[in-house]
Amino acid sequence: MNDYHRRLISFALSILLSIAGWTIAQDQSVNPGINDSYKDPNPSEFTKRFETESREVFANRDKIVAAAKLTPGMAVADVGAGTGLFTRLFAKEVGAEGKVYAVDIAKNFVKHIEKTTKERGIDNVVGIVCSADSANLPANSVDLAFICDVYHHFEFPHKTMTSIHEALRPGGRVIVIDFHRIEGVSSDWILGHVRAGQEVFRSEIEGAGFRLLEEPKFLEENYYMIFEKTEGAKEKPAAAPAER
Numbered sequence: 469m470n471d472y473h474r475r476l477i478s479f480a481l482s483i484l485l486s487i488a489g490w491t492i493a494q495d496q497s498v499n500p501g502i503n504d505s506y507k508d509p510n511p512s513e514f515t516k517r518f519e520t521e522s523r524e525v526f527a528n529r530d531k532i533v534a535a536a537k538l539t540p541g542m543a544v545a546d547v548g549a550g551t552g553l554f555t556r557l558f559a560k561e562v563g564a565e566g567k568v569y570a571v572d573i574a575k576n577f578v579k580h581i582e583k584t585t586k587e588r589g590i591d592n593v594v595g596i597v598c599s600a601d602s603a604n605l606p607a608n609s610v611d612l613a614f615i616c617d618v619y620h621h622f623e624f625p626h627k628t629m630t631s632i633h634e635a636l637r638p639g640g641r642v643i644v645i646d647f648h649r650i651e652g653v654s655s656d657w658i659l660g661h662v663r664a665g666q667e668v669f670r671s672e673i674e675g676a677g678f679r680l681l682e683e684p685k686f687l688e689e690n691y692y693m694i695f696e697k698t699e700g701a702k703e704k705p706a707a708a709p710a711e712r
Contacts, residue, residue: 497623499663503600506573511580515551524689525616525645526553533557535684535692536612536643538566543610545569545635547603548618552581558614559590569610571596571603573621601627605635612636616645617690619669620662629676633697642678642695644669645687666691 521527533554538544540563546555549570558568570581570593578595585593598604601624603613613632622628632642647658649665670680670693678695686692 497600498625499620499623502621502623502661502663503573506577509574509576511551511576514577518551519553524687528687529553529557531686532616532645532692533561535686535694536561536614538562538612541565542612543567543569545571545603545605545610545613545632547571547598547613547615547632548573548621549581550577550618552577552584554614554616555581555593556585556588556590559585559592562592564592566592568593569596569605570594571598571605573598573600600624602631603628603635605631607634608637610635610637611640613640613642615643617647619644619646619673620664625672626676629673629678633677636697638697640697641681642673642697644673644693644695645690647690666693 517523519526525532536558538558538561540561542562543566544558544562546552546558546568549555549572552570555568555570559566562568570578570585572578572581575597578597581593582595585591596604605613613636619625629642636642646666646669647662648654649658649662651659654662673693673695674680677697677699679698681694681696683694684692
């Protein structure tokens with residue numbers, strides 16, 4: 469065997485090992501246990517926590533929706549919909565010809581949203597129970613995926629964002645709102661709960677086939693990033709694990 473063949477075999481092996489490592493890494497949660505409290509949540513209790521003026525995203529809900537630039541007829545996925553705060557607001561914006569997918573890992577939340585929207589005469593909402601590694605949305609079905617204070621709960625961020633990439637139509641957008649995590653500045657709760665900061669999350673999202681379009685600057689505790697779907701997901705190292 470000459471040097472050329474040795475180099476060729478070595479190169480092929482390195483590729484196979486990289487792919488194997490990538491696959492293994494994506495099969496491991498980056499933050500095990502982060503969603504334990506959502507295995508059987510009480511929607512009434514979480515409504516008190518989520519829908520209160522002391523929560524920045526609730527207090528700024530109208531600005532958040534306005535910055536999303538929704539139009540009648542759009543299809544929107546509220547990923548990590550929780551108690552349905554933004555699902556209801558989006559349903560009004562997209563109108564009767566539009567559709568809002570209320571996506572959540574907690575079946576209790578999805579049932580709660582379906583029940584409360586029907587009670588309010590909102591009939592353009594579809595509930596979806598997602599899995600830990602997929603949004604479980606139909607392919608090529610949505611114009612916008614909205615992820616508010618939820619991205620840090622993704623245990624398999626690359627897989628989940630890849631599933632969202634597949635669900636978005638060409639030119640579709642993703643909005644990610646999450647907590648600033650800054651050592652020496654952020655609260656102990658943020659430092660212990662949110663596994664990484666904005667730049668890490670941005671890099672992960674871009675690695676799943678998105679590019680940053682803009683970053684509205686009206687929130688303080690949170691940041692607001694708007695991405696556009698571009699090419700397919702890139703093969704990158706696994707997402708950053710939670711810092712402890």
